[in-house]
Amino acid sequence: MGKKKCVAMLLAGGKGSRLSSLTKSLAKPAIPFGGKYRIIDFTLSNCTNSGIDTVGVLTQYQPLVLNSYIGIGSAWDLDRKDGGVTVLPPYSESSEVKWYTGTASAIYQNMTYLMQFDPEYVLILSGDHIYKMDYSHMLDYHIEKGADATISVIEVPWDEANRFGIMNTTKEMKVVEFEEKPQFPQSNLASMGIYIFNWSLLKEYLEMDARNPESSHDFGKDIIPLLLDENKKLFAYPFAGYWKDVGTVKSLWEANMDLLDEKNQLNLFDYSWRIYSVNPNHPPQLITSEAEVVDSLINEGCTVEGYVNKSVLFQGVAVEKGASVRETVVMPNAVISKDAYIERAIVPSNLVIPEGVVIRPDIGSDEIILVTEEIIKEMQAH
Amino acid sequence: MDKKLLGVIDATTYQEGLEPFVDHRSLAALPFGGRYRLIDFILSNMVNSGIRSVAIFPKFQYRSLMDHLGSGKDWELNRKRDGLFFFPSQINSDGIGSFTHFAENMDYFQRSTQQYALIANCYTVANIDFRKVLEAHIHAKCDITEVRKDGRSMEMYLVKLSLLTDLIEKRRETGYSSMKDVVTDLNHSYKICHYEYNGYVNMIDSISSYYQSNMSLLNSATWKSLFTKEHPIYTKVKDEPPTHYLNGSHVLNSVIANGCQIEGHVENCIIFRGVKVGKGSVIKNSIIMQKSQIGENCVLDSCIFDKDVKVEPCSMMRGSMESPFVVRKGTIQGALMKS
Numbered sequence: 001m002g003k004k005k006c007v008a009m010l011l012a013g014g015k016g017s018r019l020s021s022l023t024k025s026l027a028k029p030a031i032p033f034g035g036k037y038r039i040i041d042f043t044l045s046n047c048t049n050s051g052i053d054t055v056g057v058l059t060q061y062q063p064l065v066l067n068s069y070i071g072i073g074s075a076w077d078l079d080r081k082d083g084g085v086t087v088l089p090p091y092s093e094s095s096e097v098k099w100y101t102g103t104a105s106a107i108y109q110n111m112t113y114l115m116q117f118d119p120e121y122v123l124i125l126s127g128d129h130i131y132k133m134d135y136s137h138m139l140d141y142h143i144e145k146g147a148d149a150t151i152s153v154i155e156v157p158w159d160e161a162n163r164f165g166i167m168n169t170t171k172e173m174k175v176v177e178f179e180e181k182p183q184f185p186q187s188n189l190a191s192m193g194i195y196i197f198n199w200s201l202l203k204e205y206l207e208m209d210a211r212n213p214e215s216s217h218d219f220g221k222d223i224i225p226l227l228l229d230e231n232k233k234l235f236a237y238p239f240a241g242y243w244k245d246v247g248t249v250k251s252l253w254e255a256n257m258d259l260l261d262e263k264n265q266l267n268l269f270d271y272s273w274r275i276y277s278v279n280p281n282h283p284p285q286l287i288t289s290e291a292e293v294v295d296s297l298i299n300e301g302c303t304v305e306g307y308v309n310k311s312v313l314f315q316g317v318a319v320e321k322g323a324s325v326r327e328t329v330v331m332p333n334a335v336i337s338k339d340a341y342i343e344r345a346i347v348p349s350n351l352v353i354p355e356g357v358v359i360r361p362d363i364g365s366d367e368i369i370l371v372t373e374e375i376i377k378e379m380q381a382h
Numbered sequence: 383m384d385k386k387l388l389g390v391i392d393a394t395t396y397q398e399g400l401e402p403f404v405d406h407r408s409l410a411a412l413p414f415g416g417r418y419r420l421i422d423f424i425l426s427n428m429v430n431s432g433i434r435s436v437a438i439f440p441k442f443q444y445r446s447l448m449d450h451l452g453s454g455k456d457w458e459l460n461r462k463r464d465g466l467f468f469f470p471s472q473i474n475s476d477g478i479g480s481f482t483h484f485a486e487n488m489d490y491f492q493r494s495t496q497q498y499a500l501i502a503n504c505y506t507v508a509n510i511d512f513r514k515v516l517e518a519h520i521h522a523k524c525d526i527t528e529v530r531k532d533g534r535s536m537e538m539y540l541v542k543l544s545l546l547t548d549l550i551e552k553r554r555e556t557g558y559s560s561m562k563d564v565v566t567d568l569n570h571s572y573k574i575c576h577y578e579y580n581g582y583v584n585m586i587d588s589i590s591s592y593y594q595s596n597m598s599l600l601n602s603a604t605w606k607s608l609f610t611k612e613h614p615i616y617t618k619v620k621d622e623p624p625t626h627y628l629n630g631s632h633v634l635n636s637v638i639a640n641g642c643q644i645e646g647h648v649e650n651c652i653i654f655r656g657v658k659v660g661k662g663s664v665i666k667n668s669i670i671m672q673k674s675q676i677g678e679n680c681v682l683d684s685c686i687f688d689k690d691v692k693v694e695p696c697s698m699m700r701g702s703m704e705s706p707f708v709v710r711k712g713t714i715q716g717a718l719m720k721s
Contacts, residue, residue, distance in 0.1 A: 035624030036640075260626075268623035269643065279619040281456075283609040284416035288602070289635035299624040300417070300640050313624075 002082050004117040006139055006196075008052050009107055010043055012127035013060030013100055018248045021372055022348060026065040029127030031252065032331045032349065034259055034268060034275075035297045035312050038069060039246065040127040041277040044076040044085070049273050050135040052123065054083030056113050058106045060090055060099065075278045088113060102217030108206040114199065122202055124195040124219065130255055131243040132266065132273050133194070138237045142196045148232040149201070151175065151224070152194035154239050164190035165220045167236045175234035178224045189236055192243060195219060201232070242266045253346055253368045256312045256329045259297055280332075282315050290321055306336065314349075323353075345369040354380065387516060388496040388543060389428040389436035393421065393504040394471065394480060396442050399588035402708050403688060408440050410504035411447040412586065413671045413689070415599055415608075416639040416654050419450050420586060422617045423507050428500065429457050430613040431512035435464035437490055438504075439483050441471050450618050457616045480560050481553040484546075491547050499546050501561055502538040507584040507595055509608050509615065515540050515577045524575035528565050531583040539565065540577075582607040593686060593706050596652045596669050599637050622655050630661055646676070660695065667703060671711075691715060 016028030023031065029040035040057075047055050055078060059066055066087075072078075073085030088110050090099050100106035107114075107124065114122060121142065123135055133152070142150040153167050161182070167189045168177040179185070205223055209215050215222045227234055242265035246252040258264050268275060282301025287293055291304040298304070301316040306323035316333040319325055323336045324343075331349040336342060340353045343360035344367070347353065351371060357379050361367040369375065393410040403412055410421035421438075428436055436459060440447055453459075454466030469487040484491065491499075498519070500512055510529070519527040519540050526545070529538040539561040541549075549558060558564050565574050582604050584595035598604045609615065622641025627633060631644045638644070641656040646663035653659075654671045660678035668685040676682065677695035684701035688711035693699075697715055701707030709715060 262628055269626070269641070274621050275623070276621050279621065281614050281616055281619075283605075283615070284637045284639040285625065286602075286605060287633050287636050287638060291634055293627045293633050294631065295629045296627045297624045298627065298638075 002117075004054050004083060004119045006052055006054075006121040006123055006135075007083075007114060007117050007119040007199075008047050008055045008123040008125055008135070009110070009114070010040070010047075010055055010057045010125045010127050011103055011106060011193075012040060012057050012066060013063075013106065014126070014128050015061045016128065016247065019246075019252065020249060020370055022249070022252070022346070022370065023062070025062055027059065027061045027063065027127075030062075030066045030069060031246070032314055033130060033246070033252070034256060034266075035299045035314055036279075037275060037277045039130060040066070040070075041076075041275055042130050042132065043125050043127050044070075044073075044078065045273075045275045045277075046131075046133050046135060047125075048076045048078060048276065050133075052135060053078065053080050054117055054119075055085045056088045056110060057085060057127070058088045058100065058110065060106070063087075063089055069278055071278075076276045083117065086113065102215075102222070103219045104206060104209055104215075104223050105217035107202075108210050108217070111203065111206065114203075119199050122197050122199050124193075124197070126193040128247075129192065129243060129245050130266070131192075131239075131241065132270075132275075133239060133241070133243075135194075135196075138194070138239075139196060141237050142235070145173075145235045146233065147196075147235040148198055149224075149227055150196045150235045150237050152192045152239050153189040153236045154192055154243050155188050156190045158185070158188050161185035161188045161190065165193075167191055169236045173236045173238065175224075175228065175236050178220070178228060180220060189238070191220060192239060193220070249346060249370045250368045253329055253344075257310070257327070259312065260295055260310055280315050291319075342371070345371050347371045351376075386497050387428075387431065387433045387512065387540075388491075388494050388499040389425075389433040390484075390499055390501040391421065391424055391428075391436060391438045391504050392480065392483075392501065393438055393444070393447065394441035394483060395503060395505060397505070397587045399590075400586070400592060402589075402710050403592075404442070406443055406711065407446040408442055408444045408504075409586075410438075410440065411444075411450050412505075412592070413654055414507065414586070414592075415596060416637045416652050417620075418615060418617045419447075420507070421447065421450070421504050422615050423509070424502050424504060425451075425457055425459075426613070426615045427508065427510050427512065428502075429459065429616065431510075431516075433500065433512070434459075434461065435467070435494060435496065437467040437469060437487070439469050439471060439480075439487075441483075444470055452618065456618050481550045482559065484550050485553065488547070488550065491543065491550070494543065496543055498540060499543045500538065500540050501546070503536075503585075505586045506536055506538070507586065507608070508536075508579070508582060509610065509613050510538075510579055510581065511613065512540070518577050519575065522575050523573065525572040526561070526565060527575045527577050529577045529579055531579050533578075535562075535565075536579065536583060536585065537562065545572075589686070589706065589708060590704070593669065593703070597650070597667070599652065600635055600650060620655060631659075646678075646680075654689075668706075685709065688712075 012029040014028040016023045078085040285302040288305045294309045298313045299315040305321045306319040314332040320338045322339040324341045326343040330347045334347045335352045337355040339356045341358040459466040527540040529536045625642040628645045633648045636651045638653045639655040644659045645661040646659040652669045656673040658675045662679040665682045671689045674691040676693045681698045685707040687709045690712040693715045
């Protein structure tokens with residue numbers, strides 16, 4: 001293996017428990033998003049578009065879908081002879097299986113992976129977030145500042161700052177303090193969970209952290225505070241643009257709806273920063289003469305015979321005659337049968353909404369329904 | 383069954399009637415059905431029939447064809463054994479299954495271990511299972527089987543590989559220059575069989591047949607027979623986002639590929655990848671190929687646009703279903719160039 005300047009480690013083992021049944025059988029980074037993507041496509045595409053060709057993907061929770069989706073990385077042009085994408089699941093060592101107990105322990109346990117490339121810098125990423133970012137700019141910034149570690153931050157509304165890990169910085173963006181979900185935030189610069197470390201320093205501190213039985217082995221909770229304690233040079237890299245952590249059913253729905261805005265910041269139509277994904281082979285979309293499609297995002301392989309308004313339809317979805325789909329995200333291969341009505345909902349993959357069933361939130365409620373077999377049965381009983 | 387059949391695609395055909403579309407590209411690479419090229423159909427049919435070795439014989443303007451096929455990965459033909467072979471020709475030869483052309487690449491036929499060969503043209507839109515043709519061929523102990531639709535030749539022939547090499551080698555003595563010559567000649571002792579195919583077939587040989595067969599996709603029976611889950615039609619993968627139907631768009635009875643941004647009225651159309659339709663524009667009965675951009679408030683009826691056509695706002699263009707208005711690749715159509 002050749003020496004690499006920068007190797008990315010992508011944490012993709014998240015469960016996303018607030019996403020309820022959507023993450024029952026797949027990890028959060030594998031959740032479908034935006035009509036054809038999975039959440040992890042954004043970070044993987046960012047890597048490719050930023051010129052990073054070596055990416056270790058750390059999986060743990062429900063890895064089957066994710067593993068087969070990533071494959072050898074060809075969808076993101078990451079099938080390389082030297083480097084490329086490598087899926088790194090937890091493994092056993094002589095006596096026991098060592099599960100990843102925290103973000104730092106996941107990296108610590110894969111130090112041998114990193115050592116074979118002997119990189120100058122390590123980029124730590126999370127596969128849970130939707131955003132477009134040029135990591136090469138962040139790396140230039142890190143080098144220019146002569147930093148030991150750089151953390152990407154985004155300005156969040158002040159009244160939400162208490163939900164994030166907040167970086168308190170000097171005017172020069174040097175980090176002086178890190179506060180996890182502070183009750184009284186002193187800054188609104190939230191950590192995006194994207195870090196660049198000098199590899200030699202990271203190695204030293206991961207080893208130190210691994211020896212500490214008190215540590216929870218987490219970058220935010222343990223490694224960053226430890227570095228600050230030791231007066232290391234930490235800088236915050238300000239990012240401006242679309243960034244979303246879709247932690248809940250509602251935020252997942254909202255992020256999908258954001259794409260319907262003509263001037264949305266994520267702009268999937270920007271060919272200079274393409275979002276790559278595994279392209280399933282489907283015929284084009286067929287919009288029949290009975291259909292009406294308004295203000296929606298529709299993928300290949302869909303057949304629309306009904307009414308679709310302000311919705312996102314993934315590949316292979318069928319909307320049958322007389323059916324209405326409003327403000328709804330319909331995941332791959334789901335079927336909205338004849339005369340069914342669905343509003344403000346997420347329909348998971350492969351689910352069939354039977355004929356004539358009406359699913360919508362109570363009037364006045366701003367709830368988003370995650371449709372399940374149980375909900376359908378309940379609605380049919382009415 | 384897998385190793386028995388060899389695929390041979392004759393992509394040397396030049397259809398004069400399709401001149402505006404094929405003067406810069408091989409007929410095999412002609413865009414069709416929103417996201418395909420003509421060759422995708424025969425190539426996918428072959429792959430779905432278990433054919434693992436396909437030889438393509440192109441002649442004219444094959445740059446776009448090679449670009450489309452690449453290593454054959456999208457058809458899973460990028461194999462260590464067998465796979466996709468490309469044999470461009472320099473010599474002027476004519477007729478389907480042109481033996482002279484094959485003779486230049488005799489090595490391929492001699493090296494192949496398959497027992498039978500399927501020789502097909504590159505401009506037929508269909509979804510055929512050739513395993514059934516082979517079965518019938520073996521069962522009836524035929525020498526050559528011609529695939530037909532309603533009694534008309536589909537210009538696809540199944541033949542034992544040894545007989546094919548024989549025919550190629552003895553072309554000067556026999557005077558046969560192609561499979562067509564053999565099956566239409568009555569003065570030989572070969573057993574010629576006909577396999578009647580019942581499914582949807584369209585052979586593209588003129589602007590009118592190109593237009594009609596694209597439009598026939600809007601018929602749901604055609605759609606269902608051509609696009610099945612069991613026998614998908616593969617094509618080169620593109621990373622286009624889903625199509626965005628913006629506020630003010632009105633789309634009905636149309637086939638739309640990915641990556642489009644539609645703000646206007648689209649009715650009875652085949653819209654390829656990455657097409658933009660501006661606000662207030664009305665497009666009917668038209669075929670719009672990749673990346674064409676239609677400005678605001680245009681009125682288009684019965685048009686065929688090749689790739690990358692730009693239409694300035696407030697333009698009006700009208701053909702008829704019998705004679706669609708054809709626009710060449712990469713041209714700019716202004717408001718003053720009304721037809």
